[in-house]
Structure formats: C-alpha cells, structure tokens
Amino acid sequence: MAVITFMSDFGREDHYIAAVKGAILRQNPSINIVDISHEVKVGDIGQAAYLLKNVFREFPKGTVHLCAVDRMAKEPSRQLALKVEDHFFVGPDSGVFSLISQERPMAIVDINIVRPIMSTFMSKDLLAPVAANLASGKNIHEMGKPVDSVYELFARKLKVTKREIAGNVIRVDHYGNLITNIEKKEYETIQKINGNVAFDITIGRESVGTIHKHYADVDSGECFVFFNSLGHLQIGINKGNAAELLGLKLDTPITINFHV
Amino acid sequence: MAVITFMSDFGREDHYIAAVKGAILRQNPSINIVDISHEVKVGDIGQAAYLLKNVFREFPKGTVHLCAVDRMAKEPSRQLALKVEDHFFVGPDSGVFSLISQERPMAIVDINIVRPIMSTFMSKDLLAPVAANLASGKNIHEMGKPVDSVYELFARKLKVTKREIAGNVIRVDHYGNLITNIEKKEYETIQKINGNVAFDITIGRESVGTIHKHYADVDSGECFVFFNSLGHLQIGINKGNAAELLGLKLDTPITINFHV
Amino acid sequence: MAVITFMSDFGREDHYIAAVKGAILRQNPSINIVDISHEVKVGDIGQAAYLLKNVFREFPKGTVHLCAVDRMAKEPSRQLALKVEDHFFVGPDSGVFSLISQERPMAIVDINIVRPIMSTFMSKDLLAPVAANLASGKNIHEMGKPVDSVYELFARKLKVTKREIAGNVIRVDHYGNLITNIEKKEYETIQKINGNVAFDITIGRESVGTIHKHYADVDSGECFVFFNSLGHLQIGINKGNAAELLGLKLDTPITINFHV
Numbered sequence: 088m089a090v091i092t093f094m095s096d097f098g099r100e101d102h103y104i105a106a107v108k109g110a111i112l113r114q115n116p117s118i119n120i121v122d123i124s125h126e127v128k129v130g131d132i133g134q135a136a137y138l139l140k141n142v143f144r145e146f147p148k149g150t151v152h153l154c155a156v157d158r159m160a161k162e163p164s165r166q167l168a169l170k171v172e173d174h175f176f177v178g179p180d181s182g183v184f185s186l187i188s189q190e191r192p193m194a195i196v197d198i199n200i201v202r203p204i205m206s207t208f209m210s211k212d213l214l215a216p217v218a219a220n221l222a223s224g225k226n227i228h229e230m231g232k233p234v235d236s237v238y239e240l241f242a243r244k245l246k247v248t249k250r251e252i253a254g255n256v257i258r259v260d261h262y263g264n265l266i267t268n269i270e271k272k273e274y275e276t277i278q279k280i281n282g283n284v285a286f287d288i289t290i291g292r293e294s295v296g297t298i299h300k301h302y303a304d305v306d307s308g309e310c311f312v313f314f315n316s317l318g319h320l321q322i323g324i325n326k327g328n329a330a331e332l333l334g335l336k337l338d339t340p341i342t343i344n345f346h347v
Numbered sequence: 348m349a350v351i352t353f354m355s356d357f358g359r360e361d362h363y364i365a366a367v368k369g370a371i372l373r374q375n376p377s378i379n380i381v382d383i384s385h386e387v388k389v390g391d392i393g394q395a396a397y398l399l400k401n402v403f404r405e406f407p408k409g410t411v412h413l414c415a416v417d418r419m420a421k422e423p424s425r426q427l428a429l430k431v432e433d434h435f436f437v438g439p440d441s442g443v444f445s446l447i448s449q450e451r452p453m454a455i456v457d458i459n460i461v462r463p464i465m466s467t468f469m470s471k472d473l474l475a476p477v478a479a480n481l482a483s484g485k486n487i488h489e490m491g492k493p494v495d496s497v498y499e500l501f502a503r504k505l506k507v508t509k510r511e512i513a514g515n516v517i518r519v520d521h522y523g524n525l526i527t528n529i530e531k532k533e534y535e536t537i538q539k540i541n542g543n544v545a546f547d548i549t550i551g552r553e554s555v556g557t558i559h560k561h562y563a564d565v566d567s568g569e570c571f572v573f574f575n576s577l578g579h580l581q582i583g584i585n586k587g588n589a590a591e592l593l594g595l596k597l598d599t600p601i602t603i604n605f606h607v
Numbered sequence: 608m609a610v611i612t613f614m615s616d617f618g619r620e621d622h623y624i625a626a627v628k629g630a631i632l633r634q635n636p637s638i639n640i641v642d643i644s645h646e647v648k649v650g651d652i653g654q655a656a657y658l659l660k661n662v663f664r665e666f667p668k669g670t671v672h673l674c675a676v677d678r679m680a681k682e683p684s685r686q687l688a689l690k691v692e693d694h695f696f697v698g699p700d701s702g703v704f705s706l707i708s709q710e711r712p713m714a715i716v717d718i719n720i721v722r723p724i725m726s727t728f729m730s731k732d733l734l735a736p737v738a739a740n741l742a743s744g745k746n747i748h749e750m751g752k753p754v755d756s757v758y759e760l761f762a763r764k765l766k767v768t769k770r771e772i773a774g775n776v777i778r779v780d781h782y783g784n785l786i787t788n789i790e791k792k793e794y795e796t797i798q799k800i801n802g803n804v805a806f807d808i809t810i811g812r813e814s815v816g817t818i819h820k821h822y823a824d825v826d827s828g829e830c831f832v833f834f835n836s837l838g839h840l841q842i843g844i845n846k847g848n849a850a851e852l853l854g855l856k857l858d859t860p861i862t863i864n865f866h867v
C-alpha cells in the first residue's frame with residue numbers, strides 16, 4: 088500500500104487539508120496518507136525543513152512526501168518533484184529541498200513546465216495529482232522536465248574552533264526541550280583533535296560539564312544534555328520544561344568551551 | 348478502497364472522534380477515513396456547510412461524508428442519509444444539507460425511523476454504522492425510509508442591482524484571506540448587462556478597481572482581489588494577513604460599485 | 608486490514624507523531640493508524656486512562672492500542688505489551704494499564720528485556736515495531752517475557768453509604784459537559800437497598816432531583832443529569848456549556864443525597 092506524507096502551513100480550521108487529500112484519493116483511493124504537521128508557521132521554511140529532514144527516513148523507501156509550504160517571495164516558486172535517498176518529494180522550490188539531505192538528489196524535475204497550470208491552489212491542483220502518480224508507481228521523469236538544482240538556502244553556520252563550538256537553539260519542542268544545531272560529528276572531530284579534553288557547555292546562565300546518555304543519568308529537575316537520535320545536541324530538564332525553567336528560546340546561543 | 352470523510356464540532360481533546368472512527372472500522376476495517384475538520388464551532392451550521400460544500404467534490408464519487416454537527420434546537424433533529432451529485436451524506440438534519448449543492452438530492456432517507464434508537468452519542472451509535480454500510484456498497488434505500496426534503500436554511504442574500512453588488516465576508520481563513528458571498532456568476536451577469544464598465548470594490552476603507560488573476564499580479568503587501576477556485580470573491584494581501592492588515596472580519600460588508 | 612490506535616502527549620507541532628507512524632508503516636505499510644488524541648497533558652496518566660478505557664472497545668477485536676504517555680518517575684518504566692478483552696495494548700508501564708479494564712489481562716509481556724534497547728525515543732524505536740508486529744498477527748509471547756502484573760494506580764475512590772454517594776468531576780469535555788466518577792452500578796446498588804427513594808444531586812450551588820434519559824427531557828439552558836454511554840454520571844446544560852454556566856471544573860465534588 089502506497090504511502091504519502093503531507094506537511095503544510097494550512098492550519099486545521101479550513102477545508103484545505105481535506106481538499107488536497109481528496110484530490111489524492113480521487114486519483115487512487117487506496118493511498119495511505121499520513122500527516123506530518125499542519126501547524127508549520129506560515130512560510131517558515133526552516134521549520135518545515137527541520138521536521139521533514141528528521142522524519143522522512145522513518146517511512147518506507149518509495150514514500151512520497153508532499154511539502155506544501157512556500158517561501159514569502161514575490162515571484163511564484165517553481166514546482167518540483169525530487170527523488171532523494173529513494174524517497175520522493177513534491178512541493179514548491181522554496182529552499183526546503185536544499186536542507187533535508189546531504190546526498191545528491193537522484194532526480195529533480197519541474198512539474199509545471201510541460202503543460203503549465205496557473206491556480207490559486209497549486210497544492211490541490213498540481214502537487215496532489217503528481218504525488219498520487221508517484222505513489223502509484225509512475226516514473227518521476229514522466230512528471231516533468233529535468234532541472235539541475237534546487238533553490239538553495241543555507242542552514243545557520245556553526246562557529247567551530249579547537250577551543251569552542253558555538254551554535255544556537257534551532258527548535259523548542261512540545262516538551263520544552265531545546266534542540267541545537269551543534270551536531271555530534273563536529274563535537275567528535277574537535278575532541279579527536281583535542282584528545283578528549285574536559286569541557287563546559289554554556290546554556291544561558293547554566294553550565295554543564297558532561298554529555299549524558301539517558302534521562303535517568305540525572306535527577307529530576309536537573310539539566311540533561313545529550314545528542315538526540317538525529318545527532319543534534321539537545322538540552323532537557325528531567326521531568327521538567329527546559330525552555331521555561333532555563334528561560335531560553337529559539338536562537339539562544341549555546342557554546343561548548345574546550346579546556347585546551 | 349472506500350472513503351469516508353468526517354467533520355464534527357468535537358474538538359480534539361476527547362475520545363469522541365476516535366469512538367466514531369472505531370465504530371466505522373469495527374464494521375469494515377479497510378475504510379479510509381479522512382478528517383475534514385473537527386474545529387467547527389459548536390453548532391455552527393454555516394461554517395460546516397461552507398467547508399463541506401467546498402470540499403466534497405474533491406473526493407471520489409461514492410465517498411460518504413459524515414457531518415456530525417447539529418444545530419442548537421430544542422427538538423432532536425431527524426437523522427438523514429442523502430445522495431447528492433453521486434456523493435453520500437450522513438448526519439443530523441441541521442440545515443447543512445440545504446446549503447451544499449444547487450442540485451436536487453438523488454435520494455433522502457430518514458435513518459432513524461425503521462428501528463429508531465435513542466442515544467446520547469448518535470454519531471457513534473447511528474451515523475457511523477450507516478456511513479460504514481454506505482461506504483461498503485449497501486443501497487441507501489436499505490438505510491431508512493424516504494423523505495421528501497431536508498430542513499432548509501437560507502444563505503445570506505446578496506443585494507444585486509445594475510449599480511451595485513453588496514455582499515459580506517463569510518469566512519476568514521487561516522491565512523487571513525477574506526472570502527465573500529459575492530460569486531463570479533452574479534458579477535458576470537451584471538457586467539454583461541452593463542457592458543463591462545469600470546467599477547470599484549469597497550473593502551473597509553480601501554478601494555480596488557480591478558479583479559486580479561494571480562497573487563503575482565500585485566506587489567508584496569498589496570491588496571489582491573480575485574474569484575477563488577470556488578467562484579467566490581476573495582480578498583487577500585500578497586504575503587500578508589488581509590484580515591489583520593485591513594482590520595476586517597466575518598460579516599464585514601463588501602461592495603462592488605459599477606460606474607453606470 | 609489491521610488497525611493500530613495511537614495516543615500520546617506529543618502535541619502536533621513536532622515530527623514525533625509522524626516518526627512513530629513512519630516506523631509502523633515501514634514494517635507494514637497497509638496498517639490503518641487512527642489517532643485517539645495527542646493533546647493529552649504531558650504525563651497525565653489519569654487522562655490517558657480515561658480516554659483509552661472509554662474508546663478501545665469501539666474498535667475491532669485484535670486492534671493494537673499504542674499508548675505513548677509515561678508517568679513522571681525517576682526510574683525508567685518497563686515497556687509492556689498486553690492482551691486485554693481481546694485487544695492489544697503497547698506502552699510504558701505507567702499505571703495506565705491498571706485503569707482500563709476490570710478484567711484480568713490475558714497476557715502481559717515485558718518487551719524490552721530479551722534484547723533490551725536504550726533510546727531517547729522509545730515510542731519510535733521499540734513501541735512502534737512491536738505494535739506493527741502484533742497488528743500483523745505475530746503472537747504476543749514472541750514479543751517479550753511474561754510478567755505477572757502491571758504497575759497499579761488507583762482511581763480516586765467514591766464515598767458510598769446508604770445516605771450518600773460522594774464523587775468528583777473527573778473530566779470536562781469540549782462541550783463543557785462534566786463527567787463524574789459516580790457510576791450507574793453504585794447508584795443502582797444503593798437504590799436497591801433503599802427501595803428507590805427520592806434523592807438530590809448537589810452540583811455546586813445547584814440541586815437536581817432526577818436523573819434524565821435524554822437531552823430533550825429538559826428545556827434549553829436547564830441542567831441535564833444522566834448516566835452516559837459508559838455508565839458515568841454526567842452533567843450538561845441543554846444547548847449550553849455546563850462547566851462555564853455552573854462555574855465548575857475538574858475535581859469539583861458531586862454528591863447524591865438519598866432521602867432515607
């Protein structure tokens with residue numbers, strides 16, 4: 088049974104989500120449609136990319152991911168279908184597709200160039216049928232004309248030296264966990280050079296000298312710092328809301344200082 | 348694979364949505380159930396009708412639409428199943444069914460008259476099994492006794508003359524777009540009579556002299572007026588929230604003045 | 608077609624719900640996944656149990672119910688799979704499983720003891736594949752090692768005498784209905800002893816001398832008291848919001864005084 092995931096900034100009060108699903112099922116009523124989130128902030132490409140990057144590999148290979156979040160630009164975006172790591176992606180060329188994988192796309196096609204349509208509801212009139220076709224096994228090259236590259240956005244860069252990795256909080260989740268753009272691989276590279284020296288992680292006014300493995304490593308109410316399942320440095324409070332208790336939020340700087 | 352859509356005013360914190368879905372799947376576990384919205388305001392028939400009317404035709408013919416929104420009346424509503432434009436509808440006779448289509452129903456049956464049940468959860472105990480039966484291919488005439496007509500509500504009327512079409516905002520969507528009850532066909536009828544004269548559209552304190560085709564026709568931050576995919580006059584701000592920026596809301600009068 | 612229900616305290620802004628669904632569908636893409644609610648308050652076992660107990664029997668026998676709500680305890684919970692009343696349950700041993708049925712579980716197994724995994728996202732890495740396996744027909748005894756009992760929580764006790772049943776509001780639903788822990792069987796037991804005497808139900812400052820059958824038994828705006836489809840005494844206002852109009856909330860005492 089074919090699977091399509093669906094993410095948008097549509098919210099849930101209108102009929103827009105259901106209209107897109109209807110357009111998919113009209114083409115193939117046995118597709119299993121799974122919502123990723125429809126609470127993405129309007130036009131927030133960073134948030135859309137963060138969610139999509141973190142979840143798409145959980146789905147079976149061949150899954151089609153429909154991402155109906157567009158950037159706030161004057162010119163209309165191109166509408167693309169991509170194949171990346173054996174998954175398919177369909178959506179406006181908002182920059183989101185430059186942020187979800189380090190691997191080169193296996194295919195990129197412009198799906199609105201052969202018989203272009205103009206619509207004020209492209210997700211329903213163009214993306215839904217293309218997603219349904221891909222999920223039903225049609226070849227991506229039948230969906231449009233090949234293009235060379237996607238619109239590129241750059242993730243906010245880390246400052247990485249022998250003495251310091253300086254990053255930011257890139258997401259505060261439902262539980263108040265603070266997720267940063269500091270990744271395990273940078274940490275390990277620097278520690279290899281430094282020879283596993285001691286360090287301090289500065290989190291607002293708090294300082295922590297260890298990276299933990301499990302929540303159970305710290306007492307209730309204490310600060311818990313670990314690399315999450317996606318390799319991002321994450322800060323939580325065991326049985327508490329870190330964002331509230333530490334008074335931190337999106338974009339707060341987080342620094343690892345190495346004792347060298 | 349059979350499809351049932353489901354709309355209600357249940358909200359998402361309780362087990363009510365899942366209870367209805369369970370009752371459907373207990374009858375036929377392979378039905379594909381698609382939520383339309385469960386954020387309808389309690390008892391808001393106008394909103395329910397607006398969503399349903401705008402979305403049902405996106406689904407495959409034969410889809411069953413379960414609409415569990417009832418009006419706030421003292422007497423219990425009849426419980427109906429209808430066939431309209433080759434789609435099925437199941438729900439209380441709240442008036443919603445008089446607003447979703449201009450076409451005559453192909454069948455209307457009272458589903459709680461042959462072996463009437465009394466329950467404080469009719470959506471689960473009556474509507475869900477009837478919807479599952481219809482989706483599984485049973486004949487609508489086996490579901491109840493034919494009735495002649497549905498409870499009729501009247502959509503708020505437009506004032507239409509050679510000089511003016513005066514309507515209202517009937518919906519403010521998630522993006523702040525203002526959707527009106529002025530439809531393309533009335534506009535075209537009057538313009539045919541007038542011979543395509545110039546006009547002004549009055550939107551609060553703003554005035555616009557054009558109906559646009561695409562968002563790209565106006566600059567960012569400018570007012571964008573167009574007939575949406577459903578033929579309703581819609582007012583947006585390119586890359587902005589029209590309701591907030593124009594200070595308008597549900598029921599605000601919107602007028603087209605023709606220069607005759 | 609196999610059905611898995613899914614309840615959590617994840618909220619809807621993150622990718623967590625979709626990650627668990629992806630992990631299920633990766634194992635078996637034709638499973639029908641139904642959300643119960645993801646708006647459970649973080650760690651609120653009472654609410655999770657209330658929802659699950661009230662809804663699981665609506666689903667076909669053999670349905671797997673994944674309940675990803677854990678209690679706020681220092682030690683990590685065991686991870687269990689249970690068979691109860693021919694339904695399967697998978698989740699942390701939070702106490703929720705002691706509250707959903709009066710019947711003895713047909714099987715209880717610890718699913719993280721044979722080849723234990725440690726993960727900061729157990730719902731995805733452990734619960735999802737076990738749920739998918741059970742839904743696909745695997746035997747529960749292949750999923751782990753049998754254990755004797757679940758972690759037991761006790762529902763708040765009623766005070767029951769010949770003269771009085773004293774309980775509390777245990778849930779305020781989306782409509783403002785007040786649902787209590789006073790059950791029909793206790794009421795009937797006492798009334799059998801008392802010989803069906805008259806009584807008063809005290810609800811804040813209001814008092815009602817009858818238990819109604821249907822909303823239509825009272826006028827609009829009047830207090831409506833009945834045993835709901837689950838046998839719980841429930842207080843509503845016909846066409847109104849009881850919690851708001853009566854000024855009552857979770858935990859408010861509700862008393863039936865018998866005239867003996």
